[in-house]
Amino acid sequence: MKTVKLFLTLAVAVLLGACASRTKNAITDTALNDKLTQFFVEEKAINDDTTISRIESMNQVFALVRSYVLANADNELGIFLFERFHPSMPDAMKLELIEAISVTYPKRYTSLRKKALAGIEEKKRLDEQAKSVAPGNKYKEIRCKGVDGEEISLSDVAAKNRYVLLDFWATWCAPCMGEVPHLIEVYKQFHDKGFEIYALSIDDDSNAWRTTVKEKGMPWVNVLRKSPKVTEQYGVRGVPSNFLIDCSTGKIVATHLRGDALTAKLAELFE
Numbered sequence: 001m002k003t004v005k006l007f008l009t010l011a012v013a014v015l016l017g018a019c020a021s022r023t024k025n026a027i028t029d030t031a032l033n034d035k036l037t038q039f040f041v042e043e044k045a046i047n048d049d050t051t052i053s054r055i056e057s058m059n060q061v062f063a064l065v066r067s068y069v070l071a072n073a074d075n076e077l078g079i080f081l082f083e084r085f086h087p088s089m090p091d092a093m094k095l096e097l098i099e100a101i102s103v104t105y106p107k108r109y110t111s112l113r114k115k116a117l118a119g120i121e122e123k124k125r126l127d128e129q130a131k132s133v134a135p136g137n138k139y140k141e142i143r144c145k146g147v148d149g150e151e152i153s154l155s156d157v158a159a160k161n162r163y164v165l166l167d168f169w170a171t172w173c174a175p176c177m178g179e180v181p182h183l184i185e186v187y188k189q190f191h192d193k194g195f196e197i198y199a200l201s202i203d204d205d206s207n208a209w210r211t212t213v214k215e216k217g218m219p220w221v222n223v224l225r226k227s228p229k230v231t232e233q234y235g236v237r238g239v240p241s242n243f244l245i246d247c248s249t250g251k252i253v254a255t256h257l258r259g260d261a262l263t264a265k266l267a268e269l270f271e
Contacts, residue, residue: 065082161196167199167200169199201225203224203225
């Protein structure tokens with residue numbers, strides 16, 4: 001135990017070298033290590049819990065980190081835990097903890113605070129964009145180049161069909177590629193009835209995109225994103241993401257339809 005405590009003390013000392021000037025004012029090494037050891041015990045219990053999902057596990061760990069940092073915002077334990085977890089922490093939580101820690105260390109997190117604030121503002125902007133394309137709202141026009149280099153607009157595709165699935169995807173996205181076989185089956189089942197897919201790839205590698213489209217036999221309309229603005233106007237933060245459009249009204253009727261949910265929705269609409 002003494003060896004473990006010494007190791008943890010050294011780890012904290014290395015990470016918090018910038019705070020060395022405050023060491024004499026910090027809590028004792030024993031108390032610091034006891035709290036840190038307790039944190040790791042609680043964190044391990046959360047991560048080992050097989051009854052909760054990975055997302056729930058992550059949320060619980062962040063909640064644990066938050067409680068420890070807020071309780072130790074004026075000492076090296078709070079700084080240590082914040083430095084360890086903040087890169088993947090939600091921006092709102094990150095900003096809250098920065099403000100708490102900055103009472104004691106006013107200059108240390110100036111840059112990080114700016115980044116957190118910028119992240120929060122960006123999230124708000126994307127949330128507003130997402131609301132504008134929620135079911136019941138009209139789709140927004142997109143014009144991108146297809147596999148052969150020709151420009152294809154979403155409105156042109158919508159004009160020729162009853163329902164169009166605007167599908168944001170990428171070749172490097174495993175869930176996207178896992179969905180392809182199902183999309184092929186759905187396309188075969190509903191295409192002749194007036195269903196089309198406008199698949200918009202966010203790939204940076206155009207050759208990989210063209211090769212994948214050809215090798216996977218993706219028969220629908222395939223286009224490549226020309227700028228991030230194309231995805232931003234739909235509030236898309238990641239792929240896969242899709243929007244089902246009723247071409248007769250131009251309105252979005254459903255979003256995030258994958259697997260059997262897409263099949264069921266199309267069966268309902270076409271019936």
